[in-house]
Amino acid sequence: MTFPLYYLLYGYYAFLVLWGVIFFVAVYHMLRFSLKNFTSLLVCFVFIGVSAVIFLISFDYINAINWDIEVTILENIINSTKY
Amino acid sequence: MFSRRKLPNQLPGEKVIKHVRRDLFILFKNVAFLVFLVILPMLILWMILSIYPNLKYGEISYPLMILSGSAYYLFVWIFFFFSFIDYYLDLWIVTNRRIINIEQRGFFSRIISEQKLYRIQDVTIETRGIFPTVLKYGSVFVQTAGTKRNFHFEEVPHPDQIKDTIISLVQKDLRRHRGDKKDYE
Numbered sequence: 001m002t003f004p005l006y007y008l009l010y011g012y013y014a015f016l017v018l019w020g021v022i023f024f025v026a027v028y029h030m031l032r033f034s035l036k037n038f039t040s041l042l043v044c045f046v047f048i049g050v051s052a053v054i055f056l057i058s059f060d061y062i063n064a065i066n067w068d069i070e071v072t073i074l075e076n077i078i079n080s081t082k083y
Numbered sequence: 084m085f086s087r088r089k090l091p092n093q094l095p096g097e098k099v100i101k102h103v104r105r106d107l108f109i110l111f112k113n114v115a116f117l118v119f120l121v122i123l124p125m126l127i128l129w130m131i132l133s134i135y136p137n138l139k140y141g142e143i144s145y146p147l148m149i150l151s152g153s154a155y156y157l158f159v160w161i162f163f164f165f166s167f168i169d170y171y172l173d174l175w176i177v178t179n180r181r182i183i184n185i186e187q188r189g190f191f192s193r194i195i196s197e198q199k200l201y202r203i204q205d206v207t208i209e210t211r212g213i214f215p216t217v218l219k220y221g222s223v224f225v226q227t228a229g230t231k232r233n234f235h236f237e238e239v240p241h242p243d244q245i246k247d248t249i250i251s252l253v254q255k256d257l258r259r260h261r262g263d264k265k266d267y268e
Contacts, residue, residue, distance in 0.1 A: 058156075067146075
């Protein structure tokens with residue numbers, strides 16, 4: 001079975017959409033329901049900052065990969081079932 | 084956000100005496116678990132790569148490692164933030180008139196309840212286990228009159244001090260309340 005490598009990215013993007021929704025709900029809860037003080041704002045800032053760092057590192061690695069190549073998997077299994 | 088000085092439905096002459104959160108050790112446990120979850124896949128990857136070094140150069144294995152690693156760390160980070168929110172948004176506020184219990188249960192469930200001090204009948208503390216005994220944290224149960232649900236301060240630092248504070252405030256409030264009633268009658 002052959003498919004372009006960028007198909008893997010679709011699954012990753014779907015995860016990112018779900019993660020993004022949870023991320024906004026989390027930040028909203030923190031800002032809406034916490035005490036109005038420096039700690040609450042610092043916590044939000046740290047949470048967003050660390051998330052941004054994870055994203056930056058991830059995209060650094062992801063950009064270094066050639067996603068246009070075609071990959072073949074399960075070829076031996078498929079061939080062996082033919083004969 | 085709400086302010087420490089301006090409580091929800093603040094009563095006239097009401098002053099905040101104490102804000103109580105769970106003990107910092109509970110947060111420390113969450114941080115320790117986060118560190119474990121961060122290190123664990125690195126160890127597993129190191130072990131797998133030492134057995135199958137070619138996986139690092141595979142056309143599909145390397146992109147899969149990068150994508151799953153990124154998704155894993157994003158998940159772990161938001162999981163930690165969830166647990167932090169659960170810790171941080173659970174709050175007990177003791178004022179000179181009442182006790183307010185603010186409890187976050189998951190993301191879409193939030194309970195805010197309050198109890199007037201003069202209705203409190205009994206305050207009990209419970210310290211159970213090695214860590215709570217050594218680190219001096221535990222539970223405080225506040226029993227009120229009637230069939231209303233009791234208050235439970237969970238895993239709070241120095242429960243004995245909280246108990247003393249509440250009992251002293253209850254006695255003051257009872258005196259004030261009886262005085263008000265006499266004046267009213």
